[in-house]
Amino acid sequence: MRWTDPLDEILGSRAKVRVLRVLWRADGEALTGREVARRADLSHTAALGALHALREQDIVWTASDRSGTRFRLNRTHSLVAEGLMPLLDVEVRSEERLLEHVMGAIPDAISIIVFGSAARASDGPESDLDVLVIVPDGVEPEAAEEALVPVEFYAREGKLLDPHVHRLADVLAAMRAGVGFLAEATSSGRVLWGESPASLVRTTRVAG
Numbered sequence: 001m002r003w004t005d006p007l008d009e010i011l012g013s014r015a016k017v018r019v020l021r022v023l024w025r026a027d028g029e030a031l032t033g034r035e036v037a038r039r040a041d042l043s044h045t046a047a048l049g050a051l052h053a054l055r056e057q058d059i060v061w062t063a064s065d066r067s068g069t070r071f072r073l074n075r076t077h078s079l080v081a082e083g084l085m086p087l088l089d090v091e092v093r094s095e096e097r098l099l100e101h102v103m104g105a106i107p108d109a110i111s112i113i114v115f116g117s118a119a120r121a122s123d124g125p126e127s128d129l130d131v132l133v134i135v136p137d138g139v140e141p142e143a144a145e146e147a148l149v150p151v152e153f154y155a156r157e158g159k160l161l162d163p164h165v166h167r168l169a170d171v172l173a174a175m176r177a178g179v180g181f182l183a184e185a186t187s188s189g190r191v192l193w194g195e196s197p198a199s200l201v202r203t204t205r206v207a208g
């Protein structure tokens with residue numbers, strides 16, 4: 001392993017970061033190069049190049065069996081155990097922190113849905129984090145949005161939160177009409193917490 005500035009080699013490319021993320025999520029399971037490539041959404045050549053470069057730094061261990069060479073994260077390495085694993089853990093808990101922020105401000109939320117570029121995993125550094133919060137009809141949406149304080153979220157996460165709080169009745173009406181912003185957000189968004197829009201429609205039909 002390189003002793004001087006080793007992170008230059010370990011985190012020097014997007015392919016290496018994706019490979020590290022895959023091996024960390026594998027939780028000790030040894031994966032073939034093709035499995036790593038598929039899970040990391042990389043070409044086989046790019047994945048193998050990153051894996052062998054990380055192997056040279058002793059960040060990745062290899063073993064061979066009948067299926068070929070398998071790769072596993074070296075979790076005993078100090079840079080992995082004390083640096084990379086905590087960093088990856090913080091990354092994977094980003095949705096958990098978002099839920100804590102929203103639920104802390106709007107404890108009566110029925111559903112919390114991420115939509116737009118973040119839901120499509122196509123967001124960039126300048127993209128807002130679009131969040132739809134469905135609340136009971138008795139909740140005042142404007143007051144709930146103000147309680148979220150996007151600037152606090154930005155200070156912690158480096159992402160501008162763009163909250164959209166709407167009453168359940170308004171969301172259901174938009175979904176039934178099938179047009180407009182709310183219909184698009186509920187159809188293409190990803191539910192992080194609470195009931196799905198389809199479930200809410202079914203529930204209200206049964207209740208009605």
